[in-house]
Amino acid sequence: MLDDEAGRLIRPYTVCGGRTRPTSDFDLLTLVRATGRGTHGYLDPDHSQVLLLCRDATPVAEIAAHVRLPATVTKVLLSDLVDCGAVTVSAPPDPDVDPDRHLLEAVLHGLRTRL
Structure with a gap:
């Protein structure tokens, strides 16, 4: 539950049932995509x-x-969601590979329009 002024009214640890460790290994840049399979x-x-x-992704x-x-x-x-097959994860992009110039320009344009 969210209140715009007060923020989240439910403590974060109650959202995940008091669990503090994920069962899957995630990086902040890990890409997550829905599989389209129903949850059980x-x-x-x-x-x-x-x-x-x-x-x-x-x-x-x-x-x-x-x-x-x-x-x-x-x-x-x-x-x-990974455990029930609803999502899959993939490694983040390789930082040693040069990023796509068009993608970077699109991101820059998006940031400029939001600021």
Whole structure:
């Protein structure tokens, strides 16, 4: 539950049932993508919100920012989704490979329009 002025009204550790360690290994740049497979049980609203953000390959850090949860809590939620087969993960892009100039220009343009 969120209140725009007060922030999250539920403590983050209650979102992940008090768990502090994900069952899968994630980096903040790890890309997460929904598999399209149904989940085998009830998803709480936080899991559902995270799953919606994974329609396209999305970095863990971006998901955490969108759901307004600490990265550790987000990683636990993502681990639950990996465990039930709802999402897959892939390694972050190799930093030694030169990034696509067009992509960097698009990001710069997007940042300029938001500021």
